[in-house]
Amino acid sequence: MIQENTILPNHTFNLLTSEGMNNPTTESLFVNKKVVLFAVPGAFTPTCSAAHLPGFVVLADQLKEKGVDSIICISVNDAFVMKAWGETHNASQITMLADGDGEFTKALGLGKETGVFGGFRSVRYAMIVNDMKVEKLFVEQPKEFKVSSAESVLASL
Numbered sequence: 001m002i003q004e005n006t007i008l009p010n011h012t013f014n015l016l017t018s019e020g021m022n023n024p025t026t027e028s029l030f031v032n033k034k035v036v037l038f039a040v041p042g043a044f045t046p047t048c049s050a051a052h053l054p055g056f057v058v059l060a061d062q063l064k065e066k067g068v069d070s071i072i073c074i075s076v077n078d079a080f081v082m083k084a085w086g087e088t089h090n091a092s093q094i095t096m097l098a099d100g101d102g103e104f105t106k107a108l109g110l111g112k113e114t115g116v117f118g119g120f121r122s123v124r125y126a127m128i129v130n131d132m133k134v135e136k137l138f139v140e141q142p143k144e145f146k147v148s149s150a151e152s153v154l155a156s157l
Helices: 026-030 047-063 079-088 104-109 150-156
Strands: 015-017 021-024 036-041 072-076 094-098 111-113 120-122 125-130 133-139
Touching: 015 047, 015 079, 021 036, 036 047, 036 150, 047 072, 047 094, 047 125, 047 150, 072 111, 072 120, 072 133, 079 094, 104 111, 104 120
Parallel strands: 036 072, 072 094
Antiparallel strands: 015 021, 036 125, 111 120, 125 133
8 A cells, every 4th residue: 555755656647638538648647746635535425425535525615725636536436427416516626537447546555346236446554645755644444534624634634
């Protein structure tokens, strides 16, 4: 599993915006920026939709006041699902990033196999990344939602 003070691995993502499909890289998203990255096991799933994403939507301005340049939500879902989920939650200040094949999640060592329930997914986590380096990492225990919340991340800034 990736650790604090480690550089993020290089990766190319899928991001669907109103202008169409883009393929940002880790470098374009994180170099010379302070970023809050949080991951969910799946878009439109109960805890992710009721608490995790909405918390970051509500606290986006406060996070940015603390020096955060961008907030990124990532999931092992496709770009179409991530865009629709973001729109459903009015997440206009959050980059809804798709890790469709799970390769970035695997490279971080933050994935899990859920079998017939959903296949390979991300564990629930958040991290503060400064210029590609993981400054703080908040990984949830299975079936918990405590340390990776927007409130927890905000308190650590």
